[in-house]
Amino acid sequence: GKSAPLKTPEGSGFDAFLGQVDQTACHNMYPSAIDDGVAGEGGVPLPLNAAGNRSREECMAHPERYNYTVDVFTQGALGWLDAHVSPHGADRSPFFLYLSLTVPHAGGWTDKGAEQGSPVPTNFQYASRSDWPEVERDHAAAVTYMDAAFGAVLDRLDALGVAKNTLVLAASDNGAHLEGGHSVTFFNSTGGLRGHKRSMYEGGVRSPTIVRWPGVVSPGSVSAFPWAFWDLLPTLAEVAGNTKSVPGDVDGISILPTLRGMPQRRAEQDFLFFTGNTDWADAPTSAAGLPQEVKGGAVTDGAPVVTAYSVVVGELKAVAKECANQPSTQDKLQIFNISADPFETHDLAATPEGAAHAQAILELVVPRNLSCACYQCGISWRDFEMHAESAPMKQP
CATH class of the missing domain: 3.40.720.10 (Alkaline Phosphatase, subunit A)
Incomplete structure (x- = not known):
């Protein structure tokens, strides 16, 4: 629901x-x-x-x-x-x-x-x-x-x-x-x-x-x-x-x-598109930053909520950490090869090949007139009550 x-x-x-x-x-x-x-x-x-x-x-x-x-x-x-x-x-x-x-x-x-x-x-x-x-x-x-x-x-x-x-x-x-x-x-x-x-x-x-x-x-x-x-x-x-x-x-x-175990590929023009909140891109995951309870939907520090989106096309992944209403040809993208780099540690956007990939992805996505709006975009990780007395991390 x-x-x-x-x-x-x-x-x-x-x-x-x-x-x-x-x-x-x-x-x-x-x-x-x-x-x-x-x-x-x-x-x-x-x-x-x-x-x-x-x-x-x-x-x-x-x-x-x-x-x-x-x-x-x-x-x-x-x-x-x-x-x-x-x-x-x-x-x-x-x-x-x-x-x-x-x-x-x-x-x-x-x-x-x-x-x-x-x-x-x-x-x-x-x-x-x-x-x-x-x-x-x-x-x-x-x-x-x-x-x-x-x-x-x-x-x-x-x-x-x-x-x-x-x-x-x-x-x-x-x-x-x-x-x-x-x-x-x-x-x-x-x-x-x-x-x-x-x-x-x-x-x-x-x-x-x-x-x-x-x-x-x-x-x-x-x-x-x-x-x-x-x-x-x-x-x-x-x-x-x-x-x-x-x-x-x-x-x-x-x-x-x-x-059925048969080979399958998506069409070149087919892509996966996700929307979210820029604020959650790299929110804390450490013990000192564990959320304890939801306090509400407003961003507590007063900062404006900025929407984000990501696109998956084959082995390529693009992440736009800022989006104004709809994807635009002016959006700055991070580019990852999630087949070779599933942990998204190497941003290829600054390389000639990565820049070409970014341009091709924007040319694919922008004409679709997609919205960057997302469900619960107004929720920030800062909306969670942080507690600093979490038990040390122990692996099972």
Whole structure:
């Protein structure tokens, strides 16, 4: 979901929905109510959370007394599969299920509580890791909890006898985050890539996808083909054999050849385009600069918010740290070869070859009349409460 104005999933073509439409509400993993397509926003009460006196200590001590959204969403997904998928695919009708879990993510334990770590009912085996900061124990537990939820869905597909004919994709919507006190360096979450969530560098826009498709995707296989979420619908339409339903103005392409292990290249005029906030380009990732809680949307130092964008064309990556409304031929670009230099340490813009690449990329992008505006562009990393007493970084 996103912030208002809101549009229900049913209004975008889904047949049924259970979740939280407003992304701000999603930061509370123990809400008193959630939404669905029948009762509307806040129309599905979660009675165990009605008292409103949740806390980390209470929820972990008695997880059975509370409704955790990951459990609610997962059970909703399993129930939908049981109700709509014929055992062993008897009717052979294609189906699409989108399970969007809100962890691992900074969040609160109550409707209006401050964000602190990643709320989770239990710390599993990480509870004994006293050498880890509490926020990192919670983060690891949230990832493990998410993994168990995905495992439950895969097990249900197996039990229904449709696993061999079902494509499953698991992906993140952004790079590693540094919110709620979590550090992107503690578990090496970016793998050394520059930047993090909201940054235009690879650490902010590159994230892995895991695929299971028995008989099509070879177990253990790896692909470096770059794709984005706008490629998902054309891909699923082709998988379902219904490419005629894809509107002609959809930007994405089908990555079915890549899933099948076949060579695939994007057309020379095709590119990936991301927008963001210049302020997040190289925000702190060290222990001394860990964000603790969101304070608001205004830039606290009064500095104007400057939008930024990045473009990926084949092996080349361009980053514009300043953009006025739309990309312009006057924009100053950093140029990286992300195949040879995935950590974006060598800016080629000052070289003759790099300058030529920058010119070619601008000539490709500018005529498209794209906007530099981005969701949450008004949020600066300075909007986060910094704390200087973070525990030393320790690798697991």
